[in-house]
Amino acid sequence: MSQIYPNGSKSNNTVYNDTATGIVSKIIQKEKGRYEISITDSSDGRQVVDIIPQGLEHLVSDGESIQFDQPLTSNPNVGGFGQGDVEIVLQDPLRVQGLLFFLGSVILAQIFLVLKKKQFEKVQLAEMNF
Template identity: 80%
Template sequence: FELAPPDRISPEMKEKMGNLSFQSYRPNKKNILVVGPVPGQKYSEIVFPILSPDPATKKEVHFLKYPIYVGGNRGRGQIYPDGSKSNNTVYNASAAGIVSKIVRKEKKGGYEITISDASNGHETVDIIPPGPELLVSEGEYIKLDQPLTSNPNVGGFGQGDAEIVLQDPLRIQGLLFFLASVILAQIFLVLKKKQFEKVQLAEMNF
């Protein structure tokens, strides 16, 4: 199965597809399709224009049941390639204590939160980048790993699988012909039985 060429896509299918742009993952991986990024609310359902293979021209393809796997990634990345957090995640307190000072960075944005340990007076400074909303205030006692910001991340990864059957049209036609012949045979048997019952009844009356 691969992406259908534009000249093989019907107008009805194009209307269902919308303005989405589909492409193969790699030139040698035409059975893997990629689409996006797209707004999730608008495209909660996506119609993929796929073209089924022809076993007559491709000897490695047979009339069988084939699995289809679908995966979707929502939201932005929560960490950078170097492992540092982005502003699309929750920032937790790196120490327990009292929030002694919150400094707002005017130029770049974000906050510097100073946490003082009541037992030894040690101060820990947590840097919050611009974007997340603060949940703590000065003078508040916080625990270790307590969230300092709200969770802006609405992302995640989802996947599913299904099956598609590549069927020979001649087999379908043969099955329909067989079912039709069985139904006709049953009808003729019922009619023959009724006729036989009428003959028996006539002989008994005679």
């Protein structure tokens, strides 16, 4: 799947593929981080220029032999934007123990409130009998 604009051009949120089989003759970095990749077609020797928009990392290098429809850029949708592999940070054990103590005290308070309510209901029932 790739994202395209209504006019048919690709967005910078997709993989750009090679449009010809041949050898990468030069890679030129243009303004604003764009790249022009020139490919010498192996069948007829003509120059094919593929334009890569800004924000994408190209996978090919000068002199590399490439096939038709080979990816020229990495997939920007893998791993998210700017996300690196980092360790998972677990909660501090003291915070977890504090949470368990707090929840235990809330449950205990609720039990005592229910018992007090039952006791009060018994007193009210006894007063009604007089």
